[in-house]
Amino acid sequence: xxxxxxxxxxxxxxxxxxxxxxxxxxxxxxxxxxxxxxxxxxxxxxxxxxxxxxxxxxxxxxxxxxxxxxxxxxxxxxxxxxxxxxxxxxxxxxxxxxxxxxxxxxxxxxxxxxxxxxxxxxxxxxxxxxxxxxxxxxxxxxxxxxxxxxxxxxxxxxxxxxxxxxxxxxxxxxxxxxxxxxxxxxxxxxxxxxxxxxxxxxxxxxxxxxxxxxxxxxxxxxxxxxxxxxxxxxxxxxxxxxxxxxxxxxxxxxxxxxxxxxxxxxxxxxxxxxxxxxxxxxxx
Amino acid sequence: xxxxxxxxxxxxxxxxxxxxxxxxxxxxxxxxxxxxxxxxxxxxxxxxxxxxxxxxxxxxxxxxxxxxxxxxxxxxxxxxxxxxxxxxxxxxxxxxxxxxxxxxxxxxxxxxxxxxxxxxxxxxxxxxxxxxxxxxxxxxxxxxxxxxxxxxxxxxxxxxxxxxxxxxxxxxxxxxxxxxxxxxxxxxxxxxxxxxxxxxxxxxxxxxxxxxxxxxxxxxxxxxxxxxxxxxxxxxxxxxxxxxxxxxxxxxxxxxxxxxxxxxxxxxxxxxxxxxxxxxxxxxxxxxxxxxxxxxxxxxxxxxxxxxxxxxxxxxxxxxxxxxxxxxxxxxxxxxxxxxxxxxxxxxxxxxxxxxxxxxxxxxxxxxxxxxxxxxxxxxxxxxxxxxxxxxxxxxxxxxxx
Numbered sequence: 001x002x003x004x005x006x007x008x009x010x011x012x013x014x015x016x017x018x019x020x021x022x023x024x025x026x027x028x029x030x031x032x033x034x035x036x037x038x039x040x041x042x043x044x045x046x047x048x049x050x051x052x053x054x055x056x057x058x059x060x061x062x063x064x065x066x067x068x069x070x071x072x073x074x075x076x077x078x079x080x081x082x083x084x085x086x087x088x089x090x091x092x093x094x095x096x097x098x099x100x101x102x103x104x105x106x107x108x109x110x111x112x113x114x115x116x117x118x119x120x121x122x123x124x125x126x127x128x129x130x131x132x133x134x135x136x137x138x139x140x141x142x143x144x145x146x147x148x149x150x151x152x153x154x155x156x157x158x159x160x161x162x163x164x165x166x167x168x169x170x171x172x173x174x175x176x177x178x179x180x181x182x183x184x185x186x187x188x189x190x191x192x193x194x195x196x197x198x199x200x201x202x203x204x205x206x207x208x209x210x211x212x213x214x215x216x217x218x219x220x221x222x223x224x225x226x227x228x229x230x231x232x233x234x235x236x237x238x239x240x241x242x243x244x245x246x247x248x249x250x251x252x253x254x255x256x257x258x259x260x261x262x263x264x265x266x267x268x269x270x271x272x273x274x275x276x277x278x279x280x281x282x283x284x
Numbered sequence: 285x286x287x288x289x290x291x292x293x294x295x296x297x298x299x300x301x302x303x304x305x306x307x308x309x310x311x312x313x314x315x316x317x318x319x320x321x322x323x324x325x326x327x328x329x330x331x332x333x334x335x336x337x338x339x340x341x342x343x344x345x346x347x348x349x350x351x352x353x354x355x356x357x358x359x360x361x362x363x364x365x366x367x368x369x370x371x372x373x374x375x376x377x378x379x380x381x382x383x384x385x386x387x388x389x390x391x392x393x394x395x396x397x398x399x400x401x402x403x404x405x406x407x408x409x410x411x412x413x414x415x416x417x418x419x420x421x422x423x424x425x426x427x428x429x430x431x432x433x434x435x436x437x438x439x440x441x442x443x444x445x446x447x448x449x450x451x452x453x454x455x456x457x458x459x460x461x462x463x464x465x466x467x468x469x470x471x472x473x474x475x476x477x478x479x480x481x482x483x484x485x486x487x488x489x490x491x492x493x494x495x496x497x498x499x500x501x502x503x504x505x506x507x508x509x510x511x512x513x514x515x516x517x518x519x520x521x522x523x524x525x526x527x528x529x530x531x532x533x534x535x536x537x538x539x540x541x542x543x544x545x546x547x548x549x550x551x552x553x554x555x556x557x558x559x560x561x562x563x564x565x566x567x568x569x570x571x572x573x574x575x576x577x578x579x580x581x582x583x584x585x586x587x588x589x590x591x592x593x594x595x596x597x598x599x600x601x602x603x604x605x606x607x608x609x610x611x612x613x614x615x616x617x618x619x620x621x622x623x624x625x626x627x628x629x630x631x632x633x634x635x636x637x638x639x640x641x642x643x644x645x646x647x648x649x650x651x652x653x654x655x656x657x658x659x660x661x662x663x664x665x666x667x668x669x670x671x672x673x674x675x676x677x678x679x680x681x682x683x684x685x686x
Contacts, residue, residue, distance in 0.1 A: 084339050091332055178336040181329070185301030192301035197329050232342075232367040235403025247342035247364040 002033040005054040006043040009036040010154040020240040039150025039284035050214040058152035068274030074213035078252030085206040092199040109172035110141040112162035118153025125175035127263035150284025205256025295325030300333035317363040387484035409482040419589035422487040446565040455628035460510035461518035466686040469528040471499035498578040505571040521622035527684035539607040545586025548686040612680040620683025
């Protein structure tokens with residue numbers, strides 16, 4: 001039986017990447033296949049139901065997977081993650097010529113964020129602001145940019161729209177990852193030097209390859225060992241790594257998801273048993 | 285690894301949105317993986333962007349710790365960039381002495397001598413062996429060919445007086461029509477071949493490209509001469525097109541080069557000399573003379589390539605012989621040269637409709653055939669054929685000349 005993994009088709013390159021990995025696994029004698037989902041919720045539910053053995057999960061999808069597993073007493077394992085999934089930060093950015101120098105200065109202001117389900121451009125930064133004393137919709141207005149809802153922020157469009165709103169002057173601040181702040185500056189969405197970082201979240205982790213209960217221990221070990229053995233020196237692997245944005249796989253870890261779990265609880269996005277409790281605004 | 289004496293790069297006020305990564309990359313280039321680079325600079329977003337950039341390229345960033353004043357972060361050099369190029373290889377050497385025997389398909393369109401990252405698509409060039417396409421004279425011939433390019437507008441005096449008797453003018457038009465048809469074959473064949481050759485054999489591809497461009501010019505000037513007096517083009521017989529079609533169907537590079545350049549264009553050298561000699565007007569003389577200069581290069585490459593190849597492949601001559609015989613067999617039941625073309629050549633020499641003039645014209649065209657035959661034999665002998673075999677093979681060449 002093939003080892004079956006789910007992946008969310010947030011971009012056509014997902015097919016190139018996983019078809020390439022599938023071919024590489026076949027050469028190593030591993031019968032691997034993948035199915036594509038249009039959003040993360042169905043993927044997580046299928047992992048919980050044992051219809052797939054593994055899932056390439058967003059951090060939010062991992063939180064839900066973990067809660068479903070705990071509630072139904074099965075084991076979920078974050079098998080591997082990209083080196084680039086570790087220790088990300090998000091930043092709160094204002095225009096350079098604005099009077100804002102500290103998060104507290106944003107009281108009463110409008111702050112642009114990404115999609116409702118973006119861990120990095122919405123959930124973690126809003127939780128960060130709340131911890132700094134700015135209650136959303138009470139002390140500050142949050143302007144969401146719901147592009148690709150259900151993709152958990154993988155679609156960069158919402159984050160870019162938030163940056164554009166900042167540049168256009170329709171909001172006082174915007175939230176985005178450190179990587180995308182650099183990207184938007186280099187591509188010209190934000191002209192160089194036109195913005196200022198006034199705050200930065202604690203570091204957090206991003207995606208992981210989550211394994212469900214249906215995968216036998218030995219298969220999981222072999223799958224993990226093969227992933228970790230993939231090398232950037234391998235000319236067949238390297239283009240796939242470049243597309244997927246990693247230079248090496250690292251063992252999965254759970255230590256980088258606490259900030260997101262807090263944000264999930266604060267917004268009642270999922271309940272403790274992994275049910276989707278986000279309001280109507282979350283409709284993947 | 286704590287290295288208080290780690291090298292320091294000062295970015296001053298340069299940000300990553302303005303190219304700071306270039307200075308970081310340069311500073312990291314000579315460090316071994318694991319070593320640290322201290323970074324100073326005044327851009328407010330320096331640390332945020334440095335961390336984001338390093339994460340993407342496999343480097344790590346540490347807090348500044350103690351040490352040099354003003355250090356805002358320490359980069360631990362990773363090895364991703366080294367891994368990318370660890371198995372890279374040079375695609376031969378840039379000069380013609382750097383041509384390898386069997387360039388790899390994945391070298392693709394890369395410049396000869398470039399450092400090639402492993403991997404990538406394998407392009408479907410099927411002529412990938414040096415011995416199949418190379419000739420040592422190719423680089424020199426290419427240089428000569430480029431320097432000998434001419435502009436049809438300037439190289440030919442189109443306004444020169446041309447006032448021929450109608451029937452002589454018609455003979456010139458018929459010959460031009462025939463030349464255009466043959467030059468179109470001579471254009472298509474190298475163009476098709478060059479797209480099959482591995483670009484590693486750069487000079488051969490370049491030479492064939494110029495050869496195709498030469499033929500394009502020949503098609504132009506022969507057409508312009510044919511239409512100079514405002515008449516219609518001449519005839520195109522099935523026999524001529526049948527003969528040329530057999531050239532287009534030859535898939536083997538060396539055999540195609542042999543049939544087209546050595547035998548066909550070789551015979552054309554004699555024909556173009558003949559037309560130069562008996563041209564009834566200056567425009568006809570100029571276009572045939574210019575074309576002949578180009579064709580001589582094409583023949584030289586064909587002979588040079590086959591001399592090179594026969595030195596490394598003793599079976600070549602057997603295959604060349606078989607190609608001539610095959611083409612002869614395919615054309616044995618066809619008429620050969622368009623009768624209108626033959627008659628036009630006679631008319632051109634005769635210049636008038638008297639029995640003596642026609643006799644002279646006929647004899648001269650017969651002499652042309654003899655010269656063509658001798659030229660082919662001479663080139664076949666240069667390729668290593670014994671004289672008697674060269675004579676046999678030359679006799680089997682198409683009566684259509686090309």
